[in-house]
Amino acid sequence: KKNKERLISLLASSKNAYISGENLSEELQVTRTSIWKYIKELKEEGYEIEAIRKKGYMLKQIPLHLSESVLKWDLKTAFIGQNIIYRPVLSSTQDMAHELARSGCEAGTLVIADKQTSGRGRLNREWESNHSGGIWMSLVLRPEIAPNNAPQLTLLSAVAVSNAIEKLLAIDVQIKWPNDIFLHNKKLAGILTEMQAEVDKINYLVIGIGINVNQQIEVFGEELQSKVISLKELLDQEIDRKTFIHCILEEFELLYNDYLENGFKPIQKSWVDKAYKIGEEISLKTPKKNFKAIFEGIEHDGSLLVENSNGDIEKIYSAEIDW
Ligand code: BTX
Structure with missing residues (x-):
């Protein structure tokens, strides 16, 4: 091989x-x-x-369809994606990445599939990916950071994907807190971070990235069709997924190294620059109350900062938000 x-x-x-x-x-x-x-x-x-x-x-x-050799060819990273596992179909790339991580695979290992029969989002929501054309991939990382800083890596991933889209396709996207990538008010991509950790130590992280690339909107369930977008739908042309994946991995490695060296600040700034509805009013629903507030930014730990109607800044860790 x-x-x-x-x-x-x-x-x-x-x-x-x-x-x-x-x-x-x-x-x-x-x-x-x-x-x-x-x-x-x-x-x-x-x-x-x-x-x-x-x-x-x-x-x-080189072939347009993906394979391990196509994906490895000409990838200019030091470790992100240097160990690539590609399968035409998987239940979820997250599952295989967890398995590999448990058996000690190296940091930077990437699992990628053309289709997922049970792709998942957060809180066990379904991620529609049982069709080809998208990018469905999971990255294994082993950062030496405190477990409560793990959400920063979700935000970093969103910045990496957004940067890659901007560099490669000259399209501006927005990041919707905490983990969606939005284009023309529709969901283009989602990021799911799962971790295996002890109180003070992360054993490993699996970052799942799902991006709608070459699909026609008709492949999605009826309910989703008005809420999602693919790059092909927008640009009216097929995107070379290999080049796009490389761009994401290279961007990711740059940001990740920067993060390990210089901390979260630079990422935080890039994230806020791309934030969906920043400075605008949003409606929040937390276990304690429902209220409207101005979306001000994010905190160091990835939580949301809003200014309520009394002019006080509140920190929100999780809420249902009506954007
Ligand atoms: P999320 O929980 O924020 O978003 C899930 C919601 O997004 C769903 O309830 C649905 O409304 C909507 N949705 C479902 N499928 C799609 C789609 N293809 N495009 C746009 N919107 C959709 C977001 O979770 C995190 C998703 C991560 C997906 C990756 S793919 C590779 C890896 N493997 C895996 O099983 N999950 C991750």
Whole structure:
């Protein structure tokens, strides 16, 4: 498997030029017959490789569908996503990520699926993802931070996804507290953080990211259709998911390293800059009361800051909000 990945890198590194079978077999230290076998397998996986006698091989096109080798190819991170597990169908990428994390997988491990038969949101809500075209992935992290700071990583993830969308597609999105990505008042993506921790130590975190990318709105249940949006729906074109995923992972790694080094402040600022309805009035429903307040920002621990009608600032950890 490693050989095949190296073969792809070699082919990819000589853009628009042929590499001879002889060179390839020397570089990889395998026989010409093995090279020929790998090439055949790659073609079956959807790589378009031109082979010309006496000249050699040239990579024309990498497949649009995802696979581990496609996802690994050209990923410019140090550890985020360097260990990738891809499956066409999973119950939920969260479940597999938890399993891997429990058995000691390295930090940065990414599980990704084309479809999920029981994708989930927070509080066991359903996440509709039993169709292809979206990005459904879960990232395992092992940060040395206090468990009560874990919500900061949900916010960091939302900033990473938003930044990637802005960089790649030049679209401005908004982040709806705490974990939704909104576009034209509709839900484009959701983030779910789950953790396994002791009182003062996080064993591991699994950050689930679900993004509507190439779906038509018709794939969603009727009730959701007016509330969700996909990038394809907006741009009227297919997005290359591999490039998009790489952009997210690279953005994530930058922010995560910054966070571990410099703390939450820089993330907090970026988050607030993108916050949905900041400075506007929202309606809140907490176990104690229902009230209207101005959305002012977020606290260091990820909680919501609002100014109530008496002019007092209140800190909200969880509430039903009518945006
Ligand atoms: P949430 O609880 O904030 O949002 C769930 C709500 O979002 C649902 O009740 C529904 O109203 C709406 N919804 C369901 N499916 C979609 C969809 N495809 N697009 C937009 N809105 C939808 C948000 O939870 C966190 C979601 C995380 C999903 C990822 S995907 C990879 C990983 N695996 C997994 O099972 N979950 C995570």
